[in-house]
Amino acid sequence: MRNPFGNGNDDDENQNMIPIPPNYATITKPETGEIRIAKVGFSFTSLLFNVWPSAFRGDWYNLLCMLGVQFALSMGLVMWSPIPLNQIEPMANWALGILWGFLYNMMYFKHKFNQGFxxxxxRSKQLLMQANYLKADK
Structure with a gap:
């Protein structure tokens, strides 16, 4: 991954590479040469914006999975909760935001690995193995 801007501001350690934060991993699909860079760990964007980060990444599979879970939970709350929906909805949204914050980046990487990435x-391999997103080679 060479710096596409070519402005010469790369450090010697990266050898003309795009600087990547330490908690981001780079994955590639060898057949097509497609490259993805994503954060490993807690997703603050999913905490704050719920399912929107998956839509903006074009991650339709995980978007539909997340919407399915949210729909099922909402239906369960409407059917069985003795508390009025307008009181429980904000709590449910925050609970789901926390859930997606912890799970979304892992879901994204695991789906990409299933696609052949x-x-x-x-460095990315070690980071993904430390976060248990990737199993060690046998």
Whole structure:
């Protein structure tokens, strides 16, 4: 991944590479050369914006999974909760935001691995293995 801007501001350690924050991993699909860079760990964007980060990433599979869980939970709350919906909805939204914050980045990477993506470099591979997103090679 060479710096597409070519402005020469890269440090010697990255050898003309795009600087990537330490908690981001790079994955690539060898057949097509497609590259994805995403955060490993808690997703603050999913905490704040719920399912929208998956829509903006074009991650339709996980978007539909998340919407399905939210729909099922909403239906359960409407049917069985003795508390009025207008009182329980904000709590449910925050609970789901916290759930997606912890799970979404893992869901994204695991789905990409199922599509044939692999870590692009050793640093990304180690980061993904430490976060238990990727199993160690046998």
């Amino acid at each position: 692999v870590p692009a470099d050793e």
